[in-house]
Amino acid sequence: MEGEDEPSGGPMIDEEIYANGIGAGEEEKRSRPIISGEQLDVEAYASLYTGRTKITRLLFIADHCGNNQAMQLEALRMAYDEIKKGENTQLFREVVQKIDGRLGPNYTMDSAWCDTVDRRAEQKKEKLENELNAYRTNLIKESIRMGYNDFGDFYYAHGALGDAFKHYVRTRDYCTTSKHIIHMCMSAILVSIEMGQFTHVTSYVSKAEQLPDNNLDAITAAKLRCAAGLAHLEAKKYKLAARKFKRTGATPHFLETGPELANHYNEIIAPQDVATYGGLCALASFDRTELKNKVIDNLNFRNFLELVPEVRELINDFYSSHYASCLDYLGNLKANLLLDIHLHDHVETLYDQIRNKALIQYTHPFVSVDLRIMANAFKTSVGGLEKELEALITDNQIQARIDSHNKILYARHADQRNATFQRVLQTGSEFDRDVRSMLLRANLIKYEFNLRASRKP
Amino acid sequence: MDSVEALVTQIQGLSSTAGDVSRLHIILKQSDDSLHPESTRLFPALDQLDPSKHSLGYLYILEACSSGPVSKERASSLVLTISRFISSCAAEQVRLATEKFVSVCKRLKDQALLLEAPMRGVAPMLTAIRKLQTSSEHLTALHPEFLLLCLLAKCYKTGLSVLHDDISEVDQPRDLFLYSYYGGMICIGQKKFRKALELLHNVVTAPMSSINAIAVEAYKKYILVSLIHHGQFSTNLPKYTSSAAQRNLKNFCQPYIELANSYGTGKVTELEIYVQTNREKFESDNNLGLVKQVVASMYKRNIQRLTQTYLTLSLQDIASTVQLNSAKEAEMHVLQMIQDGEIYATINQKDGMVRFLEDPEQYKTCEMIEHIDSSIQRIMALSRKLTAMDENISCDPLYLSKAGRERPRFDLDDYDSVPQKFNI
Numbered sequence: 003m004e005g006e007d008e009p010s011g012g013p014m015i016d017e018e019i020y021a022n023g024i025g026a027g028e029e030e031k032r033s034r035p036i037i038s039g040e041q042l043d044v045e046a047y048a049s050l051y052t053g054r055t056k057i058t059r060l061l062f063i064a065d066h067c068g069n070n071q072a073m074q075l076e077a078l079r080m081a082y083d084e085i086k087k088g089e090n091t092q093l094f095r096e097v098v099q100k101i102d103g104r105l106g107p108n109y110t111m112d113s114a115w116c117d118t119v120d121r122r123a124e125q126k127k128e129k130l131e132n133e134l135n136a137y138r139t140n141l142i143k144e145s146i147r148m149g150y151n152d153f154g155d156f157y158y159a160h161g162a163l164g165d166a167f168k169h170y171v172r173t174r175d176y177c178t179t180s181k182h183i184i185h186m187c188m189s190a191i192l193v194s195i196e197m198g199q200f201t202h203v204t205s206y207v208s209k210a211e212q213l214p215d216n217n218l219d220a221i222t223a224a225k226l227r228c229a230a231g232l233a234h235l236e237a238k239k240y241k242l243a244a245r246k247f248k249r250t251g252a253t254p255h256f257l258e259t260g261p262e263l264a265n266h267y268n269e270i271i272a273p274q275d276v277a278t279y280g281g282l283c284a285l286a287s288f289d290r291t292e293l294k295n296k297v298i299d300n301l302n303f304r305n306f307l308e309l310v311p312e313v314r315e316l317i318n319d320f321y322s323s324h325y326a327s328c329l330d331y332l333g334n335l336k337a338n339l340l341l342d343i344h345l346h347d348h349v350e351t352l353y354d355q356i357r358n359k360a361l362i363q364y365t366h367p368f369v370s371v372d373l374r375i376m377a378n379a380f381k382t383s384v385g386g387l388e389k390e391l392e393a394l395i396t397d398n399q400i401q402a403r404i405d406s407h408n409k410i411l412y413a414r415h416a417d418q419r420n421a422t423f424q425r426v427l428q429t430g431s432e433f434d435r436d437v438r439s440m441l442l443r444a445n446l447i448k449y450e451f452n453l454r455a456s457r458k459p
Numbered sequence: 460m461d462s463v464e465a466l467v468t469q470i471q472g473l474s475s476t477a478g479d480v481s482r483l484h485i486i487l488k489q490s491d492d493s494l495h496p497e498s499t500r501l502f503p504a505l506d507q508l509d510p511s512k513h514s515l516g517y518l519y520i521l522e523a524c525s526s527g528p529v530s531k532e533r534a535s536s537l538v539l540t541i542s543r544f545i546s547s548c549a550a551e552q553v554r555l556a557t558e559k560f561v562s563v564c565k566r567l568k569d570q571a572l573l574l575e576a577p578m579r580g581v582a583p584m585l586t587a588i589r590k591l592q593t594s595s596e597h598l599t600a601l602h603p604e605f606l607l608l609c610l611l612a613k614c615y616k617t618g619l620s621v622l623h624d625d626i627s628e629v630d631q632p633r634d635l636f637l638y639s640y641y642g643g644m645i646c647i648g649q650k651k652f653r654k655a656l657e658l659l660h661n662v663v664t665a666p667m668s669s670i671n672a673i674a675v676e677a678y679k680k681y682i683l684v685s686l687i688h689h690g691q692f693s694t695n696l697p698k699y700t701s702s703a704a705q706r707n708l709k710n711f712c713q714p715y716i717e718l719a720n721s722y723g724t725g726k727v728t729e730l731e732i733y734v735q736t737n738r739e740k741f742e743s744d745n746n747l748g749l750v751k752q753v754v755a756s757m758y759k760r761n762i763q764r765l766t767q768t769y770l771t772l773s774l775q776d777i778a779s780t781v782q783l784n785s786a787k788e789a790e791m792h793v794l795q796m797i798q799d800g801e802i803y804a805t806i807n808q809k810d811g812m813v814r815f816l817e818d819p820e821q822y823k824t825c826e827m828i829e830h831i832d833s834s835i836q837r838i839m840a841l842s843r844k845l846t847a848m849d850e851n852i853s854c855d856p857l858y859l860s861k862a863g864r865e866r867p868r869f870d871l872d873d874y875d876s877v878p879q880k881f882n883i
Contacts, residue, residue: 392768392769395767395768396764396767396768403768403769403770403815404768404769404770404772405769405770405771406769406770406771406772406773406776406812407771407772407773407810407812408771412770417817419822420818420820420821420822423822426831427830427831427834430834430835430838431834433838433841434834434837434838434841435657437841437842437845438625438627438841439657439660439661439664440699440845441627441844441845441848442626442627442629442635442661442665443664443665443666443699444848445627445628445629446629446632446635446665446666447666449629449632450632450666451857455857
């Protein structure tokens, strides 16, 4: 069914689970589950994106796919093609270096192309500068704004992200309508995400959202929320990120057109990503009620989840306490998630948090739990499970004690009365000690003061 | 000598009433200088006087006798004379000439140490303290001397009895430093770590304009005792510590602070390696024994942590978690801790299992209620003292004049209680 790039050693998942989620191969390429247990289909993955992010993602995959030569070369090849369509000579040089001649004579350094592009760039830059100066002397606001914008676009296309950002921001002084402001914010956000400076992203998102609401159409609103979600993800604020991703489809007009909406933001993020990021962050940070209300019962988000059935199954399994299969799905997805540029640094943390939550949720309703049964449910050994539980108990996330002899976990509730008495006695003795020291010190200071006073002539 | 004879008769005559005694005091002060050169000839004069009735005169002559150099043969008899004097003298007379009394007692201490029999000085010194003190909260210059004798004579229990008094009046800050430092050492010797920590804390946080050696040594011991008692140490000194201490103490105690950091990692082998490498430094400070106790306490800390997570645990597991060599060693440690009352547990030797129990204290017994009641009374008394002190200072003219001067600077509600006439 999906076997375009049958890999030599990639993890294969059960056909039946797979077939359950999607009908047999009649989907358009776009809604085919790209993030799945199978080896990442580079071409399909890349087709989800446009523009610069496509190139950066492909390069990231090439750098991080380890020993998998075939995938690496495939990614580099596609990156090369994409770059050649644009005007970024610096990226071109990078890619050629990485390919290192492995893809044959068609994919080597094309200096002629580079030179042409560079020359064209110089000419364009001069032209733009002249135009901009002319507009500036004329003091026509709109033209100056357009001039700076064009400059920003030019720099962006050539990979000079810092300059692009500066120019986009300069248009701020010449914006007259809120549409202009939105345009500026969106461009600034785009460049900031590419540069990895997510503090800018947050500030520009809030700037755009502060405009009166009727000026913000739903697509832009959704885009802004995606960008904000990404910023929170990078800042490791998983709960906030999950909430933002949830709300991406949450405006009333888009119940039906949820998935279509997010395709408008292909230069940053694909709908599958919204679903994956949102799903994983929610699972790692929401409690049960929030998970049910905001994820499982959320119709809009459900549309997104359809695109990544594994994540959907995963969330449902967690909610219905089928931890073994939930953790299985997670394991399968891991390899592919590590290839995603935004999620790469957070996969481990998110996975740990999800696993811990599963353990805590499992033990929560019981007074005593047989560790052997629990180890079976989590498909791990009793010893390993004991160590994990020990860490959670020390961290005070589970209130229980382990009976290591019989391998049972007993819930333990602290005796409030005894604890209170203990605290009272301790506070009393600390007060006693501190006041006595204070009186002593006061006396010393008084003595010293008197001494000094008596010495004065 | 005639003057001596005359003096003796005067002493005998003027020692009956308080008025006479004050006149005698003036005479004695005048003749003090003439007495000192005659030190050798004064001894027979002492026999004519009765220490209990003629305490003041006896004191002056005794002080003159002992101020010169003393040979070893005479030392023993001198010690005896002073001890007898201290036990029989009259406290009111002696308090009129405190410096003389203090110097006599210090001579006693010196002689006792010279004879290498510090024990002989312990009891007399205790009596001396009780006679010199105006109240049980008064710290005299003799306190540190007494504690030093106790330490050298290894009479820790006697020392402890003095330490139980709360101090609030101090003659000299230096006395307090030494007293707290020696007191801390005695408590460490008796394994009363909480009290030791309190005393050492007082030294470290006492007001001082410049750092002194006593504070540095106290800080070193403070770090070690803090690790033994609390299992942790933070280098943040409280706000009320003098700035001199805050800035400089750490520089002098670097090896100890690193020891504390190593302790914080929880790895026994690392700690032991660190102690081995820095052995000489600890030894030169005479702290090696204490450092060894710190290492031992690490095992205890780790075992105590296990009681929080496990109900039962095999001895083998304890050994591996706490990094002991064998289950047998683990058993010894756990047994020792149960005996010391540091954990509540039972050892099942058949299965090689330890069962951790809850603290059996239910806070329902009569003793507990009495304990709580007496604590409440004690704290109420403390609060009253605090309020009294506050009232005293508010009436102190020095404070009021200073507050009046500062009023325009601060403009706080506190200062409104200061009458306007103190503005300058």
